[in-house]
Amino acid sequence: MIYVNWVRTIASPYDLSLDLGYRTDPFPPPSFPVRAVMSWEQAKILQLLLNDAIENFEAEVGSIREVGGEIGEAMDPDAIEQEEEEAS
Secondary structure: OOOOOEEEEEEOOOEEEEEEEOOOOOOOOOOOOEEEEEEHHHHHHHHHHHHHHHHHHHHHHOOOOOOOOHHHHHHOHHHHHHHHHHHO
């Protein structure tokens, strides 16, 4: 088992890949120890399972804070590349 706090998605017409890694600074992790590749049908099932898990968690514990625009900015490859260039 590994702990992840960063996910990158790679979509193709036939499947969806999730690169999972651990980030300790504002940039993506240098490597991704796990790549999960699934069909779009499996991705849809995963979405349903995650929705159920989140609903159950929030029913027991309370609402999870909204992340807002943080996801879009973190996942934008151009913004990531620009931040990496500025940092070096």
